[in-house]
Amino acid sequence: MNKLDKLALKYNSDKYGEHFYTKIYEKFMSKKKNENINLFEIGIGGYVQGKDYSDPYKGGESLKMWRDYFKKGTICGLDIYEKKLVLGSRVNIYKGSQTDPKILNKIIKEQKKFDYIIDDGSHINKDVIFTFEYMFKSLKEGGYYFVEDTLTSYLRDYGGEGAYLKKNNTIINYFKNIVDKINYKEIENPYYKNDYFSKNITEIHFYHNLIVIKKNKNLEKSFLVINNKKKLKNSKNKKRREIKQKIKYFLFNLKAKIYELVDLIKI
Numbered sequence: 001m002n003k004l005d006k007l008a009l010k011y012n013s014d015k016y017g018e019h020f021y022t023k024i025y026e027k028f029m030s031k032k033k034n035e036n037i038n039l040f041e042i043g044i045g046g047y048v049q050g051k052d053y054s055d056p057y058k059g060g061e062s063l064k065m066w067r068d069y070f071k072k073g074t075i076c077g078l079d080i081y082e083k084k085l086v087l088g089s090r091v092n093i094y095k096g097s098q099t100d101p102k103i104l105n106k107i108i109k110e111q112k113k114f115d116y117i118i119d120d121g122s123h124i125n126k127d128v129i130f131t132f133e134y135m136f137k138s139l140k141e142g143g144y145y146f147v148e149d150t151l152t153s154y155l156r157d158y159g160g161e162g163a164y165l166k167k168n169n170t171i172i173n174y175f176k177n178i179v180d181k182i183n184y185k186e187i188e189n190p191y192y193k194n195d196y197f198s199k200n201i202t203e204i205h206f207y208h209n210l211i212v213i214k215k216n217k218n219l220e221k222s223f224l225v226i227n228n229k230k231k232l233k234n235s236k237n238k239k240r241r242e243i244k245q246k247i248k249y250f251l252f253n254l255k256a257k258i259y260e261l262v263d264l265i266k267i
């Protein structure tokens with residue numbers, strides 16, 4: 001049993017026991033456990049059997065775990081319910097929804113940038129994607145973003161889908177697309193539009209029920225593709241081949257648009 005497993009047990013967090021996330025967290029966090037890190041977790045907890053999470057004096061299981069693990073760290077928690085917990089001077093608690101830009105902006109303004117962001121909040125598919133897109137910029141270079149309980153990708157009550165696994169914008173499918181973004185420099189299609197995520201994600205890990213994304217400058221060049229076009233060797237006919245390539249890409253792009261349209265009609 002590692003340190004985080006033990007702390008999760010001590011404070012009754014389901015991150016060990018019901019799930020086994022602490023094993024994975026330890027892999028990504030242990031290097032910095034004695035540093036002055038900044039961690040933000042969405043979802044403070046405190047479930048009352050047969051009721052909900054609204055008791056202001058219950059919860060904080062994982063916040064206590066992070067506080068004890070990162071002895072010099074600053075820990076910040078957000079919950080849709082007001083939480084009146086006394087967890088010491090290194091733990092800050094905010095009330096609000098993970099989909100409300102106002103509270104997210106306040107947190108960013110006050111807490112600055114994070115080494116770790118953990119989404120253990122509503123687990124509703126569109127909320128998880130919204131929060132990731134909103135908060136990712138507030139992660140430090142070298143930082144990690146964690147999305148827990150990705151099973152809701154397959155649950156209709158949460159906006160997921162169990163029957164048609166290719167449905168757009170479930171948590172799992174959204175993050176699967178990040179794999180293409182990591183490889184954006186290899187994509188042979190000058191119409192491909194890269195974005196902030198393509199340029200700032202270098203790793204994504206899929207575990208049972210947990211996704212881990214690493215933020216870093218994604219600078220590695222392709223050895224075959226430049227500006228999303230296949231390199232052409234210097235030769236007499238280079239100009240002609242460039243024109244042929246342009247037409248080919250235009251037609252490829254048109255074909256891709258038709259596929260997209262057919263997919264949309266199918267749904």
Ligand SMILES: C[S@@+](CC[C@H](N)C(=O)[O-])C[C@H]1O[C@@H](n2cnc3c(N)ncnc32)[C@H](O)[C@@H]1O
Pocket residue numbers: 013014015041042043044045046053054059060061062063078079080081096097098099120121122123127
């Ligand atoms: C599974 S619990 C969190 C458990 C806690 N992270 C732990 O490991 O001990 C989920 C929490 O997310 C909160 N929550 C639900 N919807 C939310 C939303 N839209 N924004 C912020 N928090 C939300 C719930 O009130 C609940 O406290």
